[in-house]
Amino acid sequence: MYQRTLARFLRSNQRSVLVLGPRQVGKSTLLASLAPDLTLNLASPRVFRDFVAYPERLERELRAAPPHVRTVFLDEVQRVPALLDVVQVFLDEYPGRFRFLLSGSSARKLRRGQANLLPGRIHVHQMHPLLACELGDDFDLDRALAHGTLPGIHAEHDGTLRAADLRSYADTYIREEIQSEALVRNLGGFSRLLDLMAASSGHILNVRALCRQAGLGYETTRRYIEVLEDTLIMFRVPAWSGSSRSSAVGHPRLFLFDIGVRNALLRRPLDAPLPDERGILLEHLVACELHRRLRTLWPEAALFHYRTRSGAEVDFVLEVGRDLWGIEVKAGHRVSRSMLRGLASLASRSDRVNRRIVVYTGERRQLLDGVEVVPLMEFLEELPG
Numbered sequence: 001m002y003q004r005t006l007a008r009f010l011r012s013n014q015r016s017v018l019v020l021g022p023r024q025v026g027k028s029t030l031l032a033s034l035a036p037d038l039t040l041n042l043a044s045p046r047v048f049r050d051f052v053a054y055p056e057r058l059e060r061e062l063r064a065a066p067p068h069v070r071t072v073f074l075d076e077v078q079r080v081p082a083l084l085d086v087v088q089v090f091l092d093e094y095p096g097r098f099r100f101l102l103s104g105s106s107a108r109k110l111r112r113g114q115a116n117l118l119p120g121r122i123h124v125h126q127m128h129p130l131l132a133c134e135l136g137d138d139f140d141l142d143r144a145l146a147h148g149t150l151p152g153i154h155a156e157h158d159g160t161l162r163a164a165d166l167r168s169y170a171d172t173y174i175r176e177e178i179q180s181e182a183l184v185r186n187l188g189g190f191s192r193l194l195d196l197m198a199a200s201s202g203h204i205l206n207v208r209a210l211c212r213q214a215g216l217g218y219e220t221t222r223r224y225i226e227v228l229e230d231t232l233i234m235f236r237v238p239a240w241s242g243s244s245r246s247s248a249v250g251h252p253r254l255f256l257f258d259i260g261v262r263n264a265l266l267r268r269p270l271d272a273p274l275p276d277e278r279g280i281l282l283e284h285l286v287a288c289e290l291h292r293r294l295r296t297l298w299p300e301a302a303l304f305h306y307r308t309r310s311g312a313e314v315d316f317v318l319e320v321g322r323d324l325w326g327i328e329v330k331a332g333h334r335v336s337r338s339m340l341r342g343l344a345s346l347a348s349r350s351d352r353v354n355r356r357i358v359v360y361t362g363e364r365r366q367l368l369d370g371v372e373v374v375p376l377m378e379f380l381e382e383l384p385g
Contacts, residue, residue, distance in 0.1 A: 016100040021127035026151045027103040036073035043076045055082035071099045078104040091121045128292040129258045133385035145273035145281040148260025163270035170264040198265035201256045240304035240317040242349040279331040297384045312345035325355040333362045335373045
């Protein structure tokens with residue numbers, strides 16, 4: 001099993017937690033490794049039927065639990081949101097008696113079910129596919145750009161089987177299972193939009209253009225995009241505008257949560273990344289590595305992108321406390337001064353820009369006109385993890 005960075009946070013204190021993330025990112029494996037005394041797997045049809053009909057059964061079982069039963073794991077809790085009310089009762093009435101470990105794959109379903117998300121009572125974490133630091137020596141750039149880093153898929157040594165698993169994940173889970181949970185009704189329209197979103201992953205979001213291409217209304221398109229975000233299949237990188245909003249482009253960029261899933265949805269060859277897509281895939285990788293560190297690993301950081309109406313752009317703007325990092329990602333082995341114009345534009349907009357960085361695939365660190373030119377792996381190693 002891969003050593004997940006989230007594990008040390010969960011082991012460092014005894015607070016109850018809710019871990020949210022897409023299917024197959026390792027939530028159940030991680031929480032089970034904490035050795036719970038009682039586990040309810042609500043993905044099991046039998047367990048689901050028992051507790052969806054009688055959620056109060058959990059209260060009766062916990063009141064009758066012997067003293068050694070202290071840690072309770074509710075897997076896929078979004079399937080029976082009423083159980084969260086029972087969790088609140090025990091957290092409020094019997095503080096310190098139980099520690100609850102909750103997992104879920106759909107924040108939207110919890111909200112739509114008017115679930116009690118236990119504010120102030122539990123810590124909420126997001127779990128993602130593997131970081132490069134979690135893979136360690138197993139990290140291979142070409143493999144990550146082609147197959148992504150979902151744990152179960154990455155652990156498969158046969159490349160042909162990895163590709164088949166990815167296509168199955170994309171078709172079965174993202175298309176069919178999202179519909180089965182009643183998150184969308186028009187599967188055909190949702191599938192068309194999903195393909196378009198995969199093709200535009202990493203680009204600036206243009207909802208009206210997606211409406212036309214998918215043949216969907218504006219509100220339907222907007223709602224389906226929200227479904228993808230709420231199920232953590234996609235994440236948003238908002239625009240950074242600084243103090244002068246008039247000259248900045250305010251639309252966000254959206255990214256699929258895993259590069260391999262993106263490639264599978266687009267029916268790309270999965271034996272190796274396509275050469276003409278290497279730039280966007282490398283940018284996608286850095287976006288995922290930064291996004292996956294927010295909140296738990298890097299709570300003082302926020303991620304943005306920068307683009308002006310005149311065409312100046314920076315791939316990522318990282319706000320770390322009061323400081324700003326401008327980050328450009330280049331797939332080449334050389335960096336020229338012409339690649340630094342966006343970073344110069346960003347620096348001219350704010351005196352808080354204290355790091356300007358170009359991440360590239362070369363082997364040695366450089367300094368070019370005050371800009372740090374950093375090899376990809378060195379950059380990733382410097383990030384919290």
